[in-house]
Amino acid sequence: MATVTIYTRVGNQPAQRVTQPIDHPAGKFVLRYKTQWKTLECRTWNEALQAQLQFQIDLLGGEPAPPPPTPKLPSPQEYLLANLDSKVVGRTPLDKAIDTYLANQATKSGKTSAAYNFTMQQFFASATENGLRPRLVEAINRQDMVNFIGFLRATGVGNRTVHNRLSEIGAFLRASGVTGVTELIKSVQVKFVEKKVRAYREDELAAMFRVADPEEHILFSFFLATGAREQEVMYATWRQVDFVDCIFVIDGNRSKDKESKEIPIPPTLVARLKERMLRSTGDLIFPAANGGPDGHMLRKVQALGKRAGIRGTVGLHIFRKTFATRLHRDGIDARSIQAMLGHADLATTLAYLEGESARSEKLRDAVKRSFGVFA
Numbered sequence: 001m002a003t004v005t006i007y008t009r010v011g012n013q014p015a016q017r018v019t020q021p022i023d024h025p026a027g028k029f030v031l032r033y034k035t036q037w038k039t040l041e042c043r044t045w046n047e048a049l050q051a052q053l054q055f056q057i058d059l060l061g062g063e064p065a066p067p068p069p070t071p072k073l074p075s076p077q078e079y080l081l082a083n084l085d086s087k088v089v090g091r092t093p094l095d096k097a098i099d100t101y102l103a104n105q106a107t108k109s110g111k112t113s114a115a116y117n118f119t120m121q122q123f124f125a126s127a128t129e130n131g132l133r134p135r136l137v138e139a140i141n142r143q144d145m146v147n148f149i150g151f152l153r154a155t156g157v158g159n160r161t162v163h164n165r166l167s168e169i170g171a172f173l174r175a176s177g178v179t180g181v182t183e184l185i186k187s188v189q190v191k192f193v194e195k196k197v198r199a200y201r202e203d204e205l206a207a208m209f210r211v212a213d214p215e216e217h218i219l220f221s222f223f224l225a226t227g228a229r230e231q232e233v234m235y236a237t238w239r240q241v242d243f244v245d246c247i248f249v250i251d252g253n254r255s256k257d258k259e260s261k262e263i264p265i266p267p268t269l270v271a272r273l274k275e276r277m278l279r280s281t282g283d284l285i286f287p288a289a290n291g292g293p294d295g296h297m298l299r300k301v302q303a304l305g306k307r308a309g310i311r312g313t314v315g316l317h318i319f320r321k322t323f324a325t326r327l328h329r330d331g332i333d334a335r336s337i338q339a340m341l342g343h344a345d346l347a348t349t350l351a352y353l354e355g356e357s358a359r360s361e362k363l364r365d366a367v368k369r370s371f372g373v374f375a
Helices: 045-060 075-084 092-106 110-125 142-154 157-176 182-188 202-211 214-226 230-234 267-279 297-307 317-329 333-340 348-351 360-373
Strands: 005-009 028-033 036-039 247-250 261-264
Touching: 005 045, 028 202, 045 110, 092 110, 092 157, 110 142, 110 157, 142 157, 142 182, 157 182, 202 214, 202 297, 214 230, 214 267, 214 297, 230 297, 261 333, 267 297, 317 333, 317 348, 333 348
Parallel strands: none
Antiparallel strands: 005 028, 028 036, 247 261
């Protein structure tokens, strides 16, 4: 599958990966696929997304991507013909419904909002005929879902991505007042094997921190002790650290769920952060060499895992699951962990928690305490 990433480059400086939507960058948008680079002349985020999609299709040898749809309301005759086969109660053109939905989603993080915007663009392009017939949102049917899946397949995405984007369209249709959405999505939803994110084992953590240099040690100690997302660490500032009460405050503006959170951190880490702050010359806690946000944290932890001899996947998000699992095993309730992780749904948090092995001493002791008296 072709994976194309959007960067920006100013002059001869190294390209920086784009982590949130940006219009009119200081330099130029650049696309990267493995060792290939392609400089774009566009200036807006939507144009860059369209170029990214086209580049992906070109790499796969597929058909050219459709041009960005230009909403155009149909004439009364076209409107009638377009919906003769549907029992339509409402009269909301699809493009207008999408505009309303995206406006309501604008409160979410920039990355999430951009993802919704991209999915809606793809759905609109697949649900119109040559961009000339904006359908009514109430008239969307199973064939529209099948067309959308075909559109996504042409871009080379896998089953999981198709599944997720169909779910996003389902949320959009429900928000737009369409009925029978659950059955509609179920009728076309694709299956995929859920990728399970594990927690780091005790020996893996010990191995990584044993070979880590001082910079890696404090960075990944911070990931482990806060359970923060990559973006939240990239943009973390000294103002977010309460050195008196040992609290890290995650700013809602940088959080995926747009909610501010307070996470207690160990005094030992606070002391190390205080020493680091005294040597710091900028606002960011973990800046890149140029002083800006560090977009290479994933690459750093993967290199560390390789040096430590870790077999299997090594990533930043695994620290987040490790954070949740270790707190849960130490007796912290799931609701408290949910608040610190910023999950809207408790079920999402529960999926992060690894249970005790049936052979673990902790579980054996608990069984003895709970049921030994009855034996």
